[in-house]
Amino acid sequence: MESHDAIVIGGGVIGVSIAYHLARLGCRDVLLLERGQLGGGTTAQSSCIVRTHYSVPENVALARRCLAVFRDFAGYLEDPEADSGFTRCGLLIVAGEGPRADALRETLAVARAQGVDARAITHDEARRILPLLQLDDIAAVGWEPESGYADAYLTLTAFARNARRLGAVLREGVAVTGLVRDANGRVAGVATEQGPIAAGTVISAQNIWSREVAAWTGIDLPLTLSRHAVFTLEGPTPYARGLPVLKDLASPGKLYMRGYGGRQLLVGDGNEGETIAAPDTVQADVPLDYVAEIGEQVAHRLPAFAEAGLAASWTGVYDVTPDWNPVLGPLPGVAGLHVAYGFSGHGFKLSPVVGRLLAQSALGLPTDVPLAPYALERFAAGRLLAGRYGTGAVS
Ligand SMILES: Cc1cc2nc3c(=O)[nH]c(=O)nc-3n(C[C@H](O)[C@H](O)[C@H](O)COP(=O)(O)OP(=O)(O)OC[C@H]3O[C@@H](n4cnc5c(N)ncnc54)[C@H](O)[C@@H]3O)c2cc1C
Structure with a gap:
């Protein structure tokens, strides 16, 4: 039977980062299995979006390490051609008077306590950074100058190329259909449509498909699937890549916005999304009523976009846990099995450090930061990673 030291299930940015870090940490016989295509x-x-604005201190500890990686991606990967597409344009966060403004100020302090440049700024300073801003209903403005956004394709392909350079095998078109266990219940490999493959360590990075792990093991993995719409607007003014990321906590949709492709504004909402029963990445309809409703909120904050037109739209699904934070590390009761799921709409930015932490944990090495807060057991124990904004992707 084909045999490897470690198998990673899932070739998204998390799984590919795990495979890269396993190889980098000395595990030279790594196999990643992806049902479809990588990414x-x-x-x-x-x-x-790559930011450190989190009110849960453990998340800040991950995010600030990741930001350092995105800022020097080629250096981190020791690959001069590696480029994550990171644009350091800064992040502005605005909130109206009340609990969200309080949460914003407290959240900036959480990041500052870990050495992040995160500060409250005046309205005048905010307008200097983004002259298009309408701030009449805004009580608090936060500014993270080091944050920005990157590119999923570039980031994933750089991790994949360097995982392969270090000896890992990344195989597309192979679906894992189950786990192979030994007489003691320990993981001994995976079952695939093309036959079993042996490995003493298996790491699932299956995101919205993680219920398969629950079916294979009988262990309940809390997970809801939430579909979100994203669209881009094109206005009369072409915006350069320097347009900061904007999080509008004062808008009904708690919108986020960023530059897209040099000319357009990408817009997403921060509400719960549409719950769907089964994992599915097929595109759903983005109703024009929704675009109009969210577009009005955009125009309220950025009046220059009042006349903007819809350029593109798409949908995407979040793998949401009860506290909107991921589950990371060994799965209790099944020796050799590790999971990284539940990124709840904010996992891209965490991919460099999550990959390293999962690789460290799976190889029995000390982890850079404790994984215990992200353990599955926290849900049953009531130790939720609850943030000052309540549940949501900015937790
Ligand atoms: C609309 C939207 C906007 C987002 N915006 C941001 C943002 O601004 N910033 C941010 O940090 N994060 C953001 N996120 C979240 C981020 O994109 C995700 O957390 C991250 O990409 C998840 O990567 P992944 O590798 O876990 O999952 P995926 O990319 O979904 O990869 C999982 C892979 O596993 C494979 N797989 C599953 N089961 C099997 C099996 N049995 N056998 C073989 N292969 C299998 C699948 O085919 C899939 O390719 C956003 C997400 C969405 C949907």
Whole structure:
């Protein structure tokens, strides 16, 4: 039977980063199995915003390490051709008077406590950064100058190329259909449509398909699937790549916006999304009523976009856990099996460090930061990673 030291299930940005880091940490016999094409899952739908604005301190610890990687991607991968497409344009966060403004100020302080450049700024300073801003209903403005956005395709392909350079095998078109266990219940490999493959370590990075792991093991993995719409607007003014990322906590949709392709504005909403029963990356309709409703909110904050037209739209699905934070590490009760799922719409930016942490944990090495807060057991124990904004992708 074909045999490897470690098998990664899933070739999204998380799985590919795990494979790369396993190889980098010395595990030279790594096999990644992807049912479709590398990056063809939810990674392809990502808005790719890279920020450290989190109120859960553990998330800041991950995000600030990731930001350092995105800023020096080629150096980190020791590959002069590696480019994550990272645009350091800064992140502006605005909130109206009340609990969200309080949460914003407290969240900036959480990041500052870990050495992140995250500050409250005046309205005048905010207008200097983004002259298009309408701030009449805004009480608090936060600014993270180091943040920005990257490119999912470039990031994933750089991890994949370097995983292969270090000896990992990344195989497309192979669906994992089950786990192989030994007499003691320990993981001994995976079952695939093309036969079993042996490995003492298996890491699932299956995102919205992670319920398959629950079916294979009988272990409940809390997960809801939430579909979100994203669209781009093109206005009379072409915006350069320097347009900062904007998070509008004062808008009903808690919108996020960023530059797209040099001329357009990408817009997504921060609400719960549409719950769907089964994992599916097929594109759903983005109703024009929705675009009009969200477009009005955009025009309220950025009046220059009042006349903008719809350029493109798509949908994407989040793998949401009860506290909107991921589950990372060994799965209790099944020795040799590890999971990384539940990124709840904010996993792209975490991919460099999550890959390294999962590789460290799977290889029995000390982890750079404790994984215990992200353990599956936290849900049953009531130790949720709850943030100051309540549940949501900015937790
Ligand atoms: C609309 C949208 C906007 C987002 N915006 C942001 C953002 O601005 N910033 C941010 O940080 N994050 C964002 N995210 C989240 C981020 O994109 C995801 O968390 C991240 O891409 C998930 O990567 P992944 O590798 O876990 O999942 P995926 O890319 O979905 O990869 C999972 C892979 O596993 C494969 N697979 C599953 N089961 C099997 C099996 N049995 N056998 C073989 N292969 C299997 C699938 O085919 C798939 O390719 C956004 C997500 C969406 C949907």
